Amino acid sequence: MNNFKKNLLSVYGVNLINGLCGIMFVPLALKGLGAEGYGLYSIFTIMSSYIYFSELGTTKYFTRILARDKDILHQKKHIQLAVSIYLRLAGALVLLTPIMLYLIPKYVFPVHDSKNIISIIIIYAIVDYLLSLPTAIILMYNIGNEKFLKVSNYNLISGISRHSLLIISVLISDSVIFLMNVYLLRRIIDFYYSIKLLDRIPLGGWKPNYQKGEFKRVISQSIYLSTSQILQISVIALGTYLVNKHFTLQEVGLYKSSFDIATKVWFISNGLGLVIFPRFAAITTDKSQVKNFIKKLKKYNLLSWVVFNIIFLTGILCLPLLKFIFSIQDEMLFGTLLLGTCLNAHANFSYEFLQADGYFKTVILVNLFSLLIMLIGFYIFIDYYGLLSVGISWAISQIFYGISLDIMAFKNYLSINQQLKLLLINLVLLFISIFVFLSFVSR
Structure with a gap:
């Protein structure tokens, strides 16, 4: 069996296990949090998805670059540049937080009698993204170099620990805030396992390299990747927005629980996408x-x-x-x-x-x-x-x-x-x- 098939099977196997864990979580969360609580948790996951794209396609851009350039010294420079761009984007996100806290509860998710909880959700989603950055950089390096067996091992441990913690949290508490705290805790666990299970980036790769004009050049090229991803997640999230706007928060929870069950088929396509993108980039x-x-x-x-x-x-x-x-x-x-x-x-x-x-x-x-x-x-x-x-x-x-x-x-x-x-x-x-x-x- 060639490496491509081994990589694909390993990713599929892990995604299947994580998908089944995710399926187990949905009815337990719906029962533990209630339909309204699950609706609020859904808003948190959507906000996290959108904030992830504040990176403007940087991860996929550098994954593509690393897949095409295997020279270790060149890869080190690419990662240093990526780190510098992530730091700038993270700083911009923090500066934009007050604007988000004003606009989103008022215009995007105007949940009746829940304005404060929506503001808290926004803050948690921002912190979640910031905590995920070190792990994202390590994963980017490994995926770009097609280290999918190691990525699969990491995803397996990360997925099982994440879903186990989330399931335990909804069994012992009906608080969405408690669940989001557990969600953030899992980012620290993810970083620990990324260091233990994945290839480390080249020595010196964590040192930012602020090259004049490079930030603008990379963003101008990666912005197309980011725009496509933002539109893609917008189509996926649009249903939740429309149901929240025209129906009750309880109906948001009922709709989103059905949608979350249906989207478990994505474990197949997501696994395929993870493996084939760097291969396509090289071909x-x-x-x-x-x-x-x-x-x-x-x-x-x-x-x-x-x-x-x-x-x-x-x-x-x-x-x-x-x-x-x-x-x-x-x-x-x-x-x-x-x-x-x-x-x-x-x-x-x-x-x-x-x-x-x-x-x-x-x-x-x-x-x-x-x-x-x-x-x-x-x-x-x-x-x-x-x-x-x-x-x-x-x-x-x-x-x-x-x-x-x-x-x-x-x-x-x-x-x-x-x-x-x-x-x-x-x-x-x-x-x-x-x-x-x-x-x-x-x-």
Whole structure:
């Protein structure tokens, strides 16, 4: 078995274990915190995700650079530059905190009678990001050098310890504040294990290297990666924002618990993305390698459509069991959320390929249109379908997202006839899955 397959299997194995732990956490948290408490915890995780992107794509930019340049001295300079940029961005984030404390509780998450808790959530999310930076730099170095067996060992220990602590916290306390404190504690544990289990960065790599003009150059290039990631997480977070704005905090918790169960299918796509991005970054430096790889990419794309349609149909056929285990209250809502997450997971392959190949603006546009489609769709359907409108609009936006990214990934490498044939097969698979889903829930 070659190294790529070993890396992929190790990452998948760990993601499967962590995914199962995450699934166990959702019903326990919903029971321990209550629907409203889970809704507040969901806002915290969304805020943490957004604040993570204040790095402006720095991590992915340097992962790409490290994957393409294996010279140890060059890598040391790259990491020193990365450290200096992280420090500047962290300082900027701290300075922006008062503005965030004013704007977010008032305009983004205006939760009735909970303004103070939203402000506390913002502070916790900022501290969470700052504590994660040293570990992020070590992980960036290891991923860029494709040390995935070590990364998998780290992720396994980190994931199990994290979920164990979170599960214990919701079993002994119904306080969201207590849960967030435990969440921060896990960052310290993560850093300890990153030192023990991962390759250390080159000697002297932690020393910042403030090169004149380099900050502007790196940010100007990484901003496209960051913009794409921000739009991607915005599509994912938009549902929570819309439900919070138009429904109750309890309904936020019910929606988000269903969404969190559905998104566990991402353990497959996230594992694949972790391994293939540095590999794609190395391959795309040689266009002849890309043309040879496209044949494999085409097969993987079709296989991905088949796999995620099977996963979706399996989830639908197991709905009675899932309802019993996870207290899912709306079959149709869960089904539309699961359909969207499966399509999003499938698209990750094309998403990583396009970014590694430098098509940043293309990915940005697809993400932007997906966001607009979901937003417009929600307001079209809300008067007719209520809370279900967020699921329908999410599914429609991800149908567009998955198909569009596939088309863009292949358009420079396959003929029109080949692209149309592949598209037709994918659409047939999608329509069969939707038909089975609608027939099942309307029985």
